[in-house]
Amino acid sequence: MRCINKINLINNLTPIVKLKKEIxxxxxxxxxxxxxxxxxxxxKVRLYEYIISDVIKQKAEKLITFGSIHSNHVRxxxxxxxxxxxxxxxxxxxxxxxxxxxxxxxxxxxDFIGVNKYVCxxxxxxxxxxxxxxxxxxKGVNYYFVPGGGHTPIATMAYSDIMxxxxxxxxxxxxxxxxxxxxxxxxxxxxxxxxxxxxxxxxGEIFGVTVARESKRCKKEIIDMINGLRxxxxxxxxxxxxxxxxxxxxxxxxxxxxxxxxxxxKDIAKSDGILLDPIYNAKSFYAMTKYLTExxxxxxxxxxxxxxxxxxxIEEISRKAGSR
Amino acid sequence: MRCINKINLINNLTPIVKLKKEIxxxxxxxxxxxxxxxxxxxxKVRLYEYIISDVIKQKAEKLITFGSIHSNHVRxxxxxxxxxxxxxxxxxxxxxxxxxxxxxxxxxxxDFIGVNKYVCxxxxxxxxxxxxxxxxxxKGVNYYFVPGGGHTPIATMAYSDIMxxxxxxxxxxxxxxxxxxxxxxxxxxxxxxxxxxxxxxxxGEIFGVTVARESKRCKKEIIDMINGLRxxxxxxxxxxxxxxxxxxxxxxxxxxxxxxxxxxxKDIAKSDGILLDPIYNAKSFYAMTKYLTExxxxxxxxxxxxxxxxxxxIEEISRKAGSR
Numbered sequence: 001m002r003c004i005n006k007i008n009l010i011n012n013l014t015p016i017v018k019l020k021k022e023i024x025x026x027x028x029x030x031x032x033x034x035x036x037x038x039x040x041x042x043x044k045v046r047l048y049e050y051i052i053s054d055v056i057k058q059k060a061e062k063l064i065t066f067g068s069i070h071s072n073h074v075r076x077x078x079x080x081x082x083x084x085x086x087x088x089x090x091x092x093x094x095x096x097x098x099x100x101x102x103x104x105x106x107x108x109x110x111d112f113i114g115v116n117k118y119v120c121x122x123x124x125x126x127x128x129x130x131x132x133x134x135x136x137x138x139k140g141v142n143y144y145f146v147p148g149g150g151h152t153p154i155a156t157m158a159y160s161d162i163m164x165x166x167x168x169x170x171x172x173x174x175x176x177x178x179x180x181x182x183x184x185x186x187x188x189x190x191x192x193x194x195x196x197x198x199x200x201x202x203x204g205e206i207f208g209v210t211v212a213r214e215s216k217r218c219k220k221e222i223i224d225m226i227n228g229l230r231x232x233x234x235x236x237x238x239x240x241x242x243x244x245x246x247x248x249x250x251x252x253x254x255x256x257x258x259x260x261x262x263x264x265x266k267d268i269a270k271s272d273g274i275l276l277d278p279i280y281n282a283k284s285f286y287a288m289t290k291y292l293t294e295x296x297x298x299x300x301x302x303x304x305x306x307x308x309x310x311x312x313x314i315e316e317i318s319r320k321a322g323s324r
Numbered sequence: 325m326r327c328i329n330k331i332n333l334i335n336n337l338t339p340i341v342k343l344k345k346e347i348x349x350x351x352x353x354x355x356x357x358x359x360x361x362x363x364x365x366x367x368k369v370r371l372y373e374y375i376i377s378d379v380i381k382q383k384a385e386k387l388i389t390f391g392s393i394h395s396n397h398v399r400x401x402x403x404x405x406x407x408x409x410x411x412x413x414x415x416x417x418x419x420x421x422x423x424x425x426x427x428x429x430x431x432x433x434x435d436f437i438g439v440n441k442y443v444c445x446x447x448x449x450x451x452x453x454x455x456x457x458x459x460x461x462x463k464g465v466n467y468y469f470v471p472g473g474g475h476t477p478i479a480t481m482a483y484s485d486i487m488x489x490x491x492x493x494x495x496x497x498x499x500x501x502x503x504x505x506x507x508x509x510x511x512x513x514x515x516x517x518x519x520x521x522x523x524x525x526x527x528g529e530i531f532g533v534t535v536a537r538e539s540k541r542c543k544k545e546i547i548d549m550i551n552g553l554r555x556x557x558x559x560x561x562x563x564x565x566x567x568x569x570x571x572x573x574x575x576x577x578x579x580x581x582x583x584x585x586x587x588x589x590k591d592i593a594k595s596d597g598i599l600l601d602p603i604y605n606a607k608s609f610y611a612m613t614k615y616l617t618e619x620x621x622x623x624x625x626x627x628x629x630x631x632x633x634x635x636x637x638i639e640e641i642s643r644k645a646g647s648r
Contacts, residue, residue, distance in 0.1 A: 032335070265436065269406070
């Protein structure tokens with residue numbers, strides 16, 4: 001059994017707030033992990049509380065990771081590396097849809113930190129990353145490679161813990177949540193919550209809305225993460241495959257923004273003074289709204305806002321918001 | 325004596341964190357009011373906890389305010405109006421320096437809420453606002469006019485309260501702050517802190533760094549606010565004029581960004597994973613750094629980060645950050 005430690009990077013308990021926005025007769029609560037600030041880090045900071053502990057244990061001198069230009073994980077990697085005085089290589093995977101975003105929002109913040117930035121196309125990403133790591137090996141660099149999204153079993157532990165935090169807050173609020181909804185990219189956060197559901201005995205359902213991949217791929221990744229986590233956590237946790245619920249996102253591709261996304265962003269801004277990011281949270285909040293409208297059996301639902309503030313400030317949003 | 329109430333808009337206590345960044349032998353702590361989220365509201369949300377209480381008492385149906393396109397106050401006004409289902413007129417005061425920012429960052433978020441937006445030039449702002457209010461009067465609209473920056477005695481009360489909060493946190497941290505530094509625009513926040521300094525017996529000094537006006541004008545506005553607040557607060561608070569410290573900001577005009585601003589933003593991003601906004605906080609943090617380098621008599625200093633997240637995401641920053 002591998003021992004897993006945690007290094008504190010977060011100053012405050014993120015609140016659970018009741019939204020003024022309701023969907024039918026369902027009350028919506030929001031867990032504000034978007035307020036985890038470390039370089040506007042959101043949920044990705046929780047993952048790094050575990051990852052960086054492992055990095056330090058292995059005495060690595062450099063972090064290497066990859067991701068799209070929208071990636072909160074990539075931005076947080078840059079900030080965490082700087083904070084712990086580690087060198088940092090970032091490989092940006094570019095596809096034809098996001099070339100114009102390279103100088104905006106998230107990208108700007110990565111540049112601010114001053115990491116070593118590399119750009120490759122999505123078509124040859126795997127080969128590019130392999131070559132990059134081989135070169136580091138040849139040079140004898142003691143690096144730590146973090147998969148895209150921070151998608152590793154050790155990081156998954158973070159959201160298993162958070163299930164416990166949610167249950168404490170739920171008790172303090174005197175509200176039982178029938179279900180938790182969240183955006184699912186690589187699946188790490190959902191895998192952690194599912195592990196925590198069994199470990200801490202949460203009765204409700206968990207719904208991940210896929211924002212990037214097909215449901216089948218999401219499910220496979222989640223199972224892999226939970227199996228990986230079972231090997232390093234001392235508790236004997238069992239997750240039934242049938243408890244892994246993945247909702248589709250109405251056919252909006254990763255990084256795409258349409259009028260439904262803009263509308264839900266405006267709605268929640270007006271009703272609650274909260275701005276959802278378009279890439280992860282507005283998209284999954286929209287899918288949750290649709291699901292709850294069709295399935296009216298829920299009284300109280302928790303939406304996990306995983307964050308992504310910088311992605312609000314991209315020119316595409318500005319252009320589409322203007323056409324109201 | 326007018327009774328002043330408060331309506332809660334803030335979910336969490338903003339933390340005080342010790343920065344890794346030190347200046348000479350002085351330890352720097354930061355009060356994270358930039359984490360007050362209500363529409364990325366920062367310190368302006370605290371002011372509205374008092375203002376909106378008064379609006380409701382007066383049964384107003386519309387908020388009217390004005391400010392520059394960078395103004396956090398203007399953005400929060402839009403969100404607060406929507407939250408309380410009030411109509412909202414926003415008058416943007418435009419000068420020749422900020423025309424290009426009209427479609428970015430802060431402006432985008434104001435548009436998202438869908439307020440009634442008017443634009444006038446700084447040369448005829450006073451006349452424009454007067455005419456606007458006259459028209460509303462003629463129509464018989466029951467509006468509530470909020471001065472730029474939320475600069476009213478009732479709002480000043482918010483930061484008098486916060487001095488008490490800072491003292492509690494200081495005790496919990498077991499640190500005595502020799503001084504508090506903050507950006508000063510209209511002077512409301514500094515006036516509140518000065519009122520609170522006497523009311524709650526804070527021994528340290530308070531330094532406002534002017535980001536918009538001449539020191540003399542700042543001082544006058546602060547005195548006016550404190551005098552106004554004395555009329556509505558039940559405590560007999562005395563503020564000596566000699567305790568009002570205004571630091572200059574090295575000649576950088578309101579809304580201007582130069583290489584010193586970019587450098588301090590990058591420095592704190594790297595050392596602490598915190599991004600200062602360029603308009604208010606990076607500028608005043610820079611002035612504080614300069615002051616502490618020249619006056620080495622402080623052991624622990626508190627910097628009040630008043631917020632302004634959306635102003636980080638303007639194209640000028642992107643352009644200037646690129647030339648590293």
